Amino acid sequence: MNERIIYRLIYTSRLNPNIKSNIIEEFRSILLKSQKYNKLKQITGFLVFDRLNFIQIIEGHRDKVWELFRIIENDDRHHDIKLIQFVDCERRQFSEWSMGGCLRTVVTDHIFLRYGFIGAIESNEVRPDNLIALSHDLMVAKRLEARM
Numbered sequence: 001m002n003e004r005i006i007y008r009l010i011y012t013s014r015l016n017p018n019i020k021s022n023i024i025e026e027f028r029s030i031l032l033k034s035q036k037y038n039k040l041k042q043i044t045g046f047l048v049f050d051r052l053n054f055i056q057i058i059e060g061h062r063d064k065v066w067e068l069f070r071i072i073e074n075d076d077r078h079h080d081i082k083l084i085q086f087v088d089c090e091r092r093q094f095s096e097w098s099m100g101g102c103l104r105t106v107v108t109d110h111i112f113l114r115y116g117f118i119g120a121i122e123s124n125e126v127r128p129d130n131l132i133a134l135s136h137d138l139m140v141a142k143r144l145e146a147r148m
């Protein structure tokens with residue numbers, strides 16, 4: 001097995017409705033932890049949250065990606081996890097991000113709409129290439145916002 005081959009995994013999930021804490025704070029805390037841990041495992045990717053649903057793209061070496069997915073799957077902050085894609089790919093799409101992330105808000109909503117995400121995220125509507133393009137645009141918007 002070639003250890004240098006990169007795999008990409010995409011899944012969707014739903015926020016556990018029993019979560020009592022502030023969900024935006026929870027999202028921030030997931031991102032911060034992910035950024036710290038993923039760096040150690042050479043994992044990169046992007047996490048989108050629309051306040052009800054998550055979509056996550058995870059990239060890295062096969063075993064590391066699968067190992068992380070198993071951990072995430074058992075996290076009771078979400079459920080109804082649907083695997084959308086697990087493929088090998090030529091290169092990382094998010095090489096600069098140990099885990100980039102975006103919360104869908106009134107400010108970012110127009111970007112979601114441009115990529116056809118009209119209502120709540122539905123797993124059967126997620127097309128990997130479309131999602132990757134959306135995530136890139138969200139990253140650009142975030143960078144621009146940080147500069148202003």
Ligand SMILES: Cc1cc2nc3c(=O)[nH]c(=O)nc-3n(C[C@H](O)[C@H](O)[C@H](O)COP(=O)(O)O)c2cc1C
Nearest residue numbers: 030033034037038054056068071072075077078099
């Ligand atoms: C939607 C979602 C995405 C997550 N993504 C990651 C991730 O990319 N990397 C990571 O290390 N943990 C991620 N987590 C957290 C893990 O499920 C798990 O809580 C964490 O790795 C455990 O760390 P701790 O026991 O040291 O607190 C995610 C959790 C959720 C709910």
